[in-house]
Structure formats: structure tokens, C-alpha cells
Amino acid sequence: MNWARLNYVLIPSARSRRPVAEPLGEPTSRRARWLLSLYRAFTREGRWLVAATIVTGAFAVDVTHTQVYILFSLLAAVLLASLVVSRWSSLSGLSLSVHAPARVFVGAEATFVVECTGQGAGASAPPLRVEGPFLPYFGRWLSRAEPLDGVAGERPTSATLKARFVERGDLTLGRFRVSALVPLGLASGPPLESAPLRIRVVPRPANVRALDLPLATKHQPGGVALASKTGESMDLRGVRPYRQGDRIRDLSARTWARTGKPAVREYQEEYFTRVGVVLDCGGGAGRRTESSNATFEAAVSLTAGVVAHLGRGDALVDLLVTGGEIHALTLGRSLGYLEQALDHLAVAEIVPNVDRTRLLQLLTPYLSRLSAVVMIVDGWDDAREAFLRGIEKKGVRVRCVAVGAEPSTGRDGPKRTVSVSSIQAGEGLNL
Numbered sequence: 054m055n056w057a058r059l060n061y062v063l064i065p066s067a068r069s070r071r072p073v074a075e076p077l078g079e080p081t082s083r084r085a086r087w088l089l090s091l092y093r094a095f096t097r098e099g100r101w102l103v104a105a106t107i108v109t110g111a112f113a114v115d116v117t118h119t120q121v122y123i124l125f126s127l128l129a130a131v132l133l134a135s136l137v138v139s140r141w142s143s144l145s146g147l148s149l150s151v152h153a154p155a156r157v158f159v160g161a162e163a164t165f166v167v168e169c170t171g172q173g174a175g176a177s178a179p180p181l182r183v184e185g186p187f188l189p190y191f192g193r194w195l196s197r198a199e200p201l202d203g204v205a206g207e208r209p210t211s212a213t214l215k216a217r218f219v220e221r222g223d224l225t226l227g228r229f230r231v232s233a234l235v236p237l238g239l240a241s242g243p244p245l246e247s248a249p250l251r252i253r254v255v256p257r258p259a260n261v262r263a264l265d266l267p268l269a270t271k272h273q274p275g276g277v278a279l280a281s282k283t284g285e286s287m288d289l290r291g292v293r294p295y296r297q298g299d300r301i302r303d304l305s306a307r308t309w310a311r312t313g314k315p316a317v318r319e320y321q322e323e324y325f326t327r328v329g330v331v332l333d334c335g336g337g338a339g340r341r342t343e344s345s346n347a348t349f350e351a352a353v354s355l356t357a358g359v360v361a362h363l364g365r366g367d368a369l370v371d372l373l374v375t376g377g378e379i380h381a382l383t384l385g386r387s388l389g390y391l392e393q394a395l396d397h398l399a400v401a402e403i404v405p406n407v408d409r410t411r412l413l414q415l416l417t418p419y420l421s422r423l424s425a426v427v428m429i430v431d432g433w434d435d436a437r438e439a440f441l442r443g444i445e446k447k448g449v450r451v452r453c454v455a456v457g458a459e460p461s462t463g464r465d466g467p468k469r470t471v472s473v474s475s476i477q478a479g480e481g482l483n484l
Contacts, residue, residue, distance in 0.1 A: 099239035135240035142233040142242025158257040168211040186227030191220035218254040255395035259358030263483040329372035334431040335403035348457035351473040376404035409440040420447040
């Protein structure tokens with residue numbers, strides 16, 4: 054069990070495409086807002102000093118037998134003076150921006166660059182305190198930003214923070230805050246806040262080196278717009294005027310002779326190999342365990358690896374099916390990017406008891422243009438068998454790969470199984 058999840062029980066899942074809540078949200082009552090602003094006004098060192106002052110105050114109650122009250126008074130005076138000075142330490146005339154990657158792989162370092170730009174600030178500007186937002190339970194900060202030098206003139210200054218996320222998710226992080234430090238560094242002034250930041254934690258594609266899949270081409274009336282061409286098996290689309298850079302071999306001598314102006318033949322490829330990828334995990338409705346979670350994460354990684362492998366070839370990845378949902382894609386041949394598939398896989402969840410009969414009906418309009426389907430499962434049962442046979446009856450070949458547990462030994466089971474450990478270790482896979 055992930056005990057860290059209990060600390061965030063009221064925070065929505067990162068895969069629900071909802072914002073990650075702040076640990077101390079914006080309360081509605083005036084008193085609560087005042088306490089929150091007081092908490093945020095102190096730096097990390099200042100909060101430790103507040104705790105020490107409270108402990109000292111407990112020992113300073115007996116003023117007749119001890120002089121600890123003198124120390125308590127000094128500490129309280131320093132804290133109060135820091136708070137008073139911080140009220141006049143605003144950051145007027147500064148602008149704040151945060152630069153971060155749109156996507157980061159699970160387990161990889163995410164770098165956030167917080168940049169402050171001044172508009173005529175003096176050379177004696179105070180140092181700046183940089184704070185990152187609250188992270189979900191599966192993320193943690195790897196470093197804490199050091200105080201920045203004051204912004205002088207219009208010269209920008211920046212700080213770098215690094216974090217790591219160990220689970221997938223589509224996150225909307227909270228706000229980065231920059232505030233001016235007061236002397237002694239115990240408190241800071243009113244903060245300058247950034248806009249909420251969105252970042253996707255996507256699965257790391259498995260290392261798929263080869264995929265034994267019969268990829269026959271199918272006729273696609275009208276071709277596929279903007280797809281890069283391969284080979285010379287193309288149909289004549291028409292004739293157009295010659296433009297500088299056109300190939301000499303495509304010149305149309307008859308049109309040139311008839312019109313007196315050079316013209317070239319334009320071709321269009323009509324036959325393409327289009328593949329659908331189906332991720333089908335969570336056949337049972339039982340409680341999820343650590344083993345099932347690991348198997349599902351490995352299956353998601355393998356799905357990303359299959360899409361990446363197909364995208365490097367001549368095939369077009371046309372569909373991605375996860376949890377009973379169909380995502381229409383066009384990846385490969387210079388169309389689309391792998392990131393589109395990774396965005397869908399970032400929020401993929403185990404969906405038990407998928408209605409595969411209904412899913413097959415939804416897939417039927419797409420199957421006529423597909424050459425093959427790659428199906429990734431975590432086991433084998435009659436429902437998956439019927440689903441696979443239903444696809445094959447439409448004239449589409451299916452390549453099924455099982456992740457984790459060994460499927461049934463019947464002749465209709467998947468012919469290739471992959472262990473979770475081999476996917477997690479990044480081993481080269483020949484499917």
C-alpha cells in the first residue's frame with residue numbers, strides 16, 4: 054500500500070485532468086485568510102524560529118524562577134520586526150514567468166525555470182525568495198531554490214527548481230511565488246504569483262526493436278493529405294504549372310506542347326498501411342493490487358513503445374483504444390507526433406468489465422481502412438477471444454501480446470508474452 058497517498062486523500066487524482074489542490078487553499082473567512090497570509094509570510098527558517106519561540110514561551114511562563122522570558126521576548130521581537138518590515142517589501146514593477154517542459158517521462162527530472170524581470174528597479178533591490186507549488190503525492194522537489202539577487206534595471210534573473218514524478222498524470226500545478234526577503238531572511242513581503250502551470254507526466258516507451266506484424270497496404274480513396282511519400286507506387290492526381298524546384302522527370306511533355314508553358318504531373322499515393330493499437334487491461338472487477346498496478350503500468354509503457362516503433366516505419370498509427378475509449382490519431386509518415394499518443398496514455402486507467410461487444414461496434418467504421426491491429430492485454434479470457442475474432446472477421450489481422458501473467462495455453466491465446474521486469478528494465482523487445 055502507498056501510505057503517502059493517505060496524506061492527500063482530499064486531493065483529486067492527477068489522471069482526472071483536474072487541478073492539483075494546494076495544501077492550504079484560499080479560505081473564505083477573513084480570519085482564515087489572515088492566518089494563511091501570516092503562515093506564508095515567514096520563510097522556512099522563520100517558521101522554525103516561530104516553533105522555537107513557542108517552545109521557549111512555554112518555559113518562560115514562570116518568570117519568578119527563570120529568565121527564559123528574556124530570550125522569548127528577544128525572539129518574539131525579531132519575528133514581529135520582520136513581519137512589520139515585510140509589509141513594505143512589495144515587488145511592484147516586476148514580472149514573473151515560469152518555463153517548464155510540456156511533458157516529462159515518469160521518473161525523469163522535470164526542470165522549472167522561474168524568471169523575474171524588472172522595470173527600473175534600483176541596484177539596491179532586496180534578494181528574492183522563490184517557492185514552488187504544492188506537488189501531488191507521487192511528486193517531490195529534488196532541490197530548493199536559493200534566494201535570488203535583487204533585480205537591477207531590466208536585466209532578468211532566474212532560479213531553477215527540479216522535481217520528479219513517479220506516476221503518470223495530467224497535472225495543473227499551483228502557483229510559483231516570488232517575494233522580497235527582509236533582513237535576517239526570516240520573512241518576506243507580499244508575493245508575486247505566476248499563473249497555474251500544466252504539465253503531463255507521460256509513460257516512458259518500452260524499447261520495442263521488432264514487431265512481427267503482417268502489414269499489407271489497403272486502398273485509401275483520396276490518399277492521406279500531407280503524408281510523406283514512399284516508393285513510386287502512386288496514382289496520377291493531375292497536372293499543374295511548373296514551379297522552380299520540381300523534378301525534371303515529372304515534366305508533362307504533352308501538356309507543355311499543347312499550352313506552350315511547362316507543366317508537371319502530380320501524383321498521389323493511394324495505398325497505405327494503417328494500424329490500430331488496443332490497450333485492454335483489467336478484465337476482472339476485483340480490488341487492485343500492487344502486482345496488478347505494476348502489470349498495467351508495464352502494459353501502458355509497452356503500448357507507447359509499440360506506437361513509437363510503428364511511427365518510425367512506413368505505417369500510420371490510426372487508432373489508439375484505451376479503457377473502452379477510441380482516440381482517432383494519424384501518426385507516422387510525417388503526420389502527427391508520438392506526443393499525441395503519450396498524452397492519451399498519461400491518463401489511461403484500468404477499466405474493469407469493459408463492454409467489448411459495444412467496443413467492437415464502435416470500432417467497425419474504422420476497421421475497413423486498417424491493415425492490422427496490435428492488441429496488448431494482461432491476460433486471456435473468452436471476452437477477449439470474442440473481441441479478437443470479431444476484428445478478424447472484418448478482414449483485419451490482429452497481433453496480440455500479453456504482459457505479465459502467462460495466458461492460457463490454448464491455440465487461440467496470444468503467441469507472445471512479455472514479462473513486467475523486462476519492460477521496466479528497458480530491455481530490447483522483439484514482439
